[in-house]
Each structure stands twice: as structure tokens, then as C-alpha cells.
Amino acid sequence: MPRPSHTCRPPRRERVAVRSPVSQLVVETPTSMRDALARLQRGATSGAPLAPLAGGTDILVDLEGGRETRTRFLNVWPLRPTRLVSRSSDGITISAFATFSEIAGHTLTKAYPMLRAAAREVGSWQIQNRGTLGGNIANGSPAGDSLPVLLALDAEIELASRSGTRRVPFATFYTGYRATVRRPEELLVAVHLPAAPRDGVQFFRKVGTRQAQAISKVVLAGVLTGGGETVREARLAIGSVGPTPLRLSGVESVLTGARLDDATIARALEALDAAIAPIDDIRSDAAYRRVVAGNTLRQFLEVARSA
Amino acid sequence: MRVNFTVNGRPVDVDVPPMTRLLDVLREEIGLTGTKEGCGEGECGACTVTLDGVPVVSCLVPVVQVQGAAVGTVEGLGAERALAAVQEAFTHGAAQCGICTPGILVAAQAAIAATPQRLTREQIRTALAGNLCRCTGYMKIIDAVEAADAAAKPHVPSAASRKGRRA
Numbered sequence: 194m195p196r197p198s199h200t201c202r203p204p205r206r207e208r209v210a211v212r213s214p215v216s217q218l219v220v221e222t223p224t225s226m227r228d229a230l231a232r233l234q235r236g237a238t239s240g241a242p243l244a245p246l247a248g249g250t251d252i253l254v255d256l257e258g259g260r261e262t263r264t265r266f267l268n269v270w271p272l273r274p275t276r277l278v279s280r281s282s283d284g285i286t287i288s289a290f291a292t293f294s295e296i297a298g299h300t301l302t303k304a305y306p307m308l309r310a311a312a313r314e315v316g317s318w319q320i321q322n323r324g325t326l327g328g329n330i331a332n333g334s335p336a337g338d339s340l341p342v343l344l345a346l347d348a349e350i351e352l353a354s355r356s357g358t359r360r361v362p363f364a365t366f367y368t369g370y371r372a373t374v375r376r377p378e379e380l381l382v383a384v385h386l387p388a389a390p391r392d393g394v395q396f397f398r399k400v401g402t403r404q405a406q407a408i409s410k411v412v413l414a415g416v417l418t419g420g421g422e423t424v425r426e427a428r429l430a431i432g433s434v435g436p437t438p439l440r441l442s443g444v445e446s447v448l449t450g451a452r453l454d455d456a457t458i459a460r461a462l463e464a465l466d467a468a469i470a471p472i473d474d475i476r477s478d479a480a481y482r483r484v485v486a487g488n489t490l491r492q493f494l495e496v497a498r499s500a
Numbered sequence: 501m502r503v504n505f506t507v508n509g510r511p512v513d514v515d516v517p518p519m520t521r522l523l524d525v526l527r528e529e530i531g532l533t534g535t536k537e538g539c540g541e542g543e544c545g546a547c548t549v550t551l552d553g554v555p556v557v558s559c560l561v562p563v564v565q566v567q568g569a570a571v572g573t574v575e576g577l578g579a580e581r582a583l584a585a586v587q588e589a590f591t592h593g594a595a596q597c598g599i600c601t602p603g604i605l606v607a608a609q610a611a612i613a614a615t616p617q618r619l620t621r622e623q624i625r626t627a628l629a630g631n632l633c634r635c636t637g638y639m640k641i642i643d644a645v646e647a648a649d650a651a652a653k654p655h656v657p658s659a660a661s662r663k664g665r666r667a
Binding site (some may be wrong): 212215218220222246248249250251252253254256257258268270294316317318320322323404405406480 | 501517518519520523540541542543545548551554555556559560561562564565567607611622625627629630631632
């Protein structure tokens, strides 16, 4: 297959060691959230920031691979609240320290089947028992399985610091490849999800090399609401086809108010193609990702059409 | 840093750097070498142990986070002369080189214990999706877990049989 002469690559994370020497790593364990935020503040102010460490399913992999340059960590595992998911005034609030197993099995996520589907496709059972929602978000891989779900649901991220808390629309959380608006003194503590659209068809599809333990090649999430054959509301997001997960507003514009017929589907696929910027990488070619992204969107629309 | 926790019900006390992997603490400090390192990056499941009752890959758990927790390893399932039912089920071809076996036994036992219903073969596959085996081709492993599940739940009706190809 002919390869393009130029492909856009994100900055490569270089190995700095064979494996990071464990004895040189500093871990601070806070006794309370207040203490945790004080430690983060001290780290930030002193120029020796602490990296929050939750389930470790990304950080320890990077340490093993010699790709982790940070040496100072804040162990946030003891901060896990007893109530990991709660009702809010307009939806639910999920603790950033909730594991994917906890999210998938929690009674309050019943109205969000695409969130449960994503949670059940992260890694494996062992990884789901330790990997946290906050970690998936903060790690910021564009292939993160939960991220398109959060984008499609208009999630808000809650960041805490000594100065208080602030809420950031998830749509503005990433400023570039693995770059977030979290300041060094802040801790990601919660994710707010508005109520899931009632009567919506939710869809989640992760395409990977196998059904588990695979980093996604394409990951699509969305919800379509329609009375009869006309789409009332469309929310779609996709990962692994750009430097960050992408909200597909162009596709949504095509779909909103339209009949889900072949012509609309064709236009939606064109809008998708214009929106995504996949790259060649170790997992897949850009051209392959384009085809698969289109097939995945088509599958969703056909599922919605016959629902 | 001193960390104390329990392993298979027994209290342990170690003094190691906080980011030492639980895998290494179990093998090197405590001498329980049943838990294996297959990949060191959470992909293969050979290092699976239970942490407060749920299976995790111990190569990705920093020991600082194990403070006060209960760890379960393959050694806690049964003894050489008194195999657990799940271990006995594996003696009919479900293990060849054996390197994946401890991790699979821990994950399988956790899956059996996690649900009162009988596991379908699909559920067994999902529970073991984080455990790779290079030798057996998995079929006898799934058979063994299915048999152990049946033995553990003698009065529970089996899962509805699937039509078509055996999973």
C-alpha cells in the first residue's frame, strides 16, 4: 500500500531509561483532600510539582517502559470517597477516583449504557479494577476509551486546588496532544454528567486489534434522539483520529433535523471525513483509520435508523 | 518506607521504596514466587493477584497503595497436597508450561466467586481476557474453569446452552 510522503506525527515520547529506577521516585501520601491540595500547592510553587497517581495503570506502564520523566508523585488512592457516583441536580457526578469496574457496575450509571460499555472495554478486568476515570482523562491519550463518551455527553470536569474548585467543560479540557488545562496545583476530582437524553439511542464502538487489552484504533461514542424518522438531536465524538478526542459537530449539523436516509448518511460520512485527522502509527495507517471511522459511523447510523 | 498488609490472610511488614511493584514485593521480599512476571506492563495477566478481593495486575500496583489492604495470591488458593477445586480442574490439560497458570487461577477463582450464577463460556472468556496463554490455545482452560464453576455451584442450574459453535 503506498504510504504518504508526509504524515503528521505527534511529539514522540522518548525513552529516558531502560526502566525508571524505583528507589529514586518520591511518593507523598496525603492524609486528607485538604492535605493533598496543600501538597500539590507546595509542589507547584516550589518548582517540584507532584504528579497525581491513582490506579497506576498508565503511570506504571510508562515507568516500566522508561518513558516517565516525572519522579515525584502524589498518591491519591487513599482519597477515594465511599460514594463514588451520586445524583446531581441535573444528572450524575462521578468521582474521578472511581474505577472503571465501579462505574460499569454502579446503579446510577444505568441511564448511560455507552459509558458502561466504554468502562467494560478498557484493558481487561484487572485493569478496570484499578484504572480510574480521572486517570483516563488526565492521561489525555487521544485513544482514551471513556473520552468520546464524555465529549458526547457534554461532561464537565471539576478541578480542585487550595483556592477552591472550578468546573471546566470537557470540550475545552485538552489544548493539544496530551496537554490539559489542569494546573500543577490542581487535582481532577469529579466528572459531572448531565442527564442522558431520554429516548436516545446510545452507541459505543471501540475498534482494536482484539476484544480486550487493545489500544483503540478508532473509538466512537454518540447518542441520537429522534421521533419517527427525523433526528431531533445528535451528539457524537470520536477518538484515535486526531491529537485529542474530537466532538463531531459537523456530522451533528448534517444529522440534526434530517431524515436518516441514505443521502443523509452519505453526507454525514463526508462531514466525518472532513473532521478527522488520523495518522500512521504503530497500530494502524491513517487510511485504514479513515475507512474504519466511516464504517463505525455508518454502523451507528444504521443501528439508530432501525431502532 | 514501611508498608504492612496481609497476604493470604497473614500479616506482612516490609521496608521498601514506595513505588516498588507489589509483584516484586511478593516475589523478592516475601518469597512468594507463585506470582509471575510475564510482561511487566499490565498486558499479560501472569502477575494477577487479588487486592481487597478483586483481581489486579500486581506489576502495576505500587506497594505504597497496598498499605492496610488484603492481597490474595495463587498460594492462597490451595496447597500442594490439597489443591483447590479450580487448581484440580486445571490438571487435565489446562496447563502446559504453567507460566500463565497462577494468574489465570487467581482470575478464574475470582470470577467464580464474584457471581452466584453459573458462568457462561463467554463470561469466562471476558473474565480471562486479561490473561494471555502461549501454549494451550485456551480451550482446555475455559473447560477447566467451567468445570470448577460447576463444582463450586452444585445446586445452581447451568447457563443456557449456546446454539452453534462451542465457544
